[in-house]
Amino acid sequence: MTDDGQSRDLAFDAIDPRYQAFIGDYLRRYDLDAARFCRPLPADDEMFFKAILPNYENDLSIAAFKFVESTLRHYEAYRQVVEGALGGFANLGTVLDFASGWGRLTRVLEQKLDRRQIFVGDIYHDAVAWQEKTFGVTGVSSAPDPDDFEHACGHDLVFVGSMFSHLPDGLFQRWLAKLHGFLGHRGVLAFSVHDQAILPAGHAMDPSGLTYLRFSESGSLDLEIYGMSYVTEAYVVAAIQAVSPGASWRRFPKGLYENQDLYVVGAPGVDLSGLKVASPPMGGFETATLLPTGETEYVGWALERTPGCAIDLVGVHVDDRPVVSILPDRERPDVLAAFPGAPNAPVGWRFRLQAPAGAMVRLHLQSSSGLTGYAYAQATGPAALTYSGWSRRALRV
Ligand SMILES: C[S@@+](CC[C@H](N)C(=O)[O-])C[C@H]1O[C@@H](n2cnc3c(N)ncnc32)[C@H](O)[C@@H]1O
CATH class of the missing domain: 2.60.40.10 (Immunoglobulins)
Structure with missing residues (x-):
């Protein structure tokens, strides 16, 4: 927010030059073109302006560095799934980054894949449209209820970073079924959750295995569909088995972001027993x-x-x-x-x-x-x- 109360996009070249140098160096370690990655951060990006920035004392330079760092950590998990379960980027078909927000991961993927391979989806249709315009990827506009969202495509990888960690019971299972249905015959679905181990003090785990707290970083999503959820492994596994009985799945504790567990589930017949993340x-x-x-x-x-x-x-x-x-x-x-x-x-x-x-x-x-x-x-x-x-x-x- 600026002095006049207006929200503005954040241009990376407006931050402290020392942090610009850190960011440029960090991106080069991953063979990424820094100028291309560092397109301005749109003012409506809640992931940056409502979650990362306040967590770093509203210091734009540190927060911009943390944005890059978290994106690269996110990509590290993505890369390991692609290499371990799908034969590497060169052998990849189409991918869907669902609940992509304003495309933190898309900034990397558009440098690693042909843009025609990349699909992005979010309930924020302006975020999807911005990614289509900025990166030339294909956008799909989601809905609050999975029954109101259709998408006909068999993807190799459907990646869902930090959406199931915000879903209440019921929607959790219904979105899992919907997204698993978007997999092609060799596809894998990867999604992250908050494990019960990080349930905030003062709260108890619900006997169902999912505790839902009614707050989030979102300024606009209804608390009926998006809050903070914490789950047991038994809860997630029951949901997976209900969607696809016998499906191969793996849990990677703290596999995504700083605190989320990553679950990877195969399409029927896909064996994930050798996957490491x-x-x-x-x-x-x-x-x-x-x-x-x-x-x-x-x-x-x-x-x-x-x-x-x-x-x-x-x-x-x-x-x-x-x-x-x-x-x-x-x-x-x-x-x-x-x-x-x-x-x-x-x-x-x-x-x-x-x-x-x-x-x-x-x-x-x-x-x-x-x-x-x-x-x-x-x-x-x-x-x-x-x-x-x-x-x-x-x-x-
Ligand atoms: C915590 S953010 C994560 C964004 C992105 N994956 C990342 O790591 O930067 C959660 C995202 O889930 C999206 N979301 C929430 N409910 C959704 C729904 N029903 N369909 C699609 N996206 C949804 C939100 O709009 C938001 O962009």
Whole structure:
């Protein structure tokens, strides 16, 4: 919101240039064209303006970085499903990103696929129209009730990020049936939910296995169809088996976003038993302290959220040059409060270096899963760091 009370699109080139540099570097790690990815964020995008931005103290630069980071984490899950269940991007038919919002994921997909392969759907028809106009993809306009939505197409992948995590009982099963019906013969449906492990304190799980809380980030969706829901695995599995008895399915705890579980369900006859989806490590800087020696000491945290995996190395790069590798040197039980039900202990790290003013420091959080998480800081001068919503910045530069 601007001083005159008007909402405006956010242009990436209006944010702090240091965060623009972090974003450009991060996108290059994924072979993405930054200029193409960084089209302005439409003022009506609730995911950015109502969810991410307020979570980062309305700091547009940090929020824009977090938008990019969350998109790339989202894409990491997507990529693993495509490679593990569908033979890779080169062998992919058409895909539907349902509940796409304003197309966070489309910014990546349109660089990895032919636009004719990409279908996007949302109840916000202006968001769908904007994506059609901006990316040249095919839009489908959804409805509050699945019975009022028709779409005739057999897709290889129907991906639904963060919609089932907001559905009440009944609609949950009906949307699952509807979307599973959009799969082609080798197709897979991937959708995310909030597990009961992250049910907010003070609430109890409903005996049905789905607890529905009547609030959300949406400024306009009716609370009868969109709130906050928390589910047990038994609830989700019963819904899957009712839709497609005997279907192969997998659950990947914390597989999507920072806190959602990813479920993947095959079309009849598709075997998903070998599918693996890991979550890239998360982490961030907490302090950057200029020492009398002229060095700067950086301190932060990291968390591997994939069960059975661990962060085995933290590589430090300055302006793209590897300068030092360290190991996490302590556990950080205080961080756990922000990640209820995390399968691994959060860890802490610290290192010192003397780097040219303005240099970019990039951390590689390397996991035994084979995935890498990244965090950024500017070497000296007025501090710029990437951090996490709960770990407020404490800069001492
Ligand atoms: C939390 S947002 C996630 C958006 C997007 N998947 C992402 O990760 O950025 C949830 C989205 O679900 C959409 N949605 C809610 N009910 C829907 C329905 N009945 N049909 C299609 N989309 C719906 C909302 O409009 C919103 O864009």
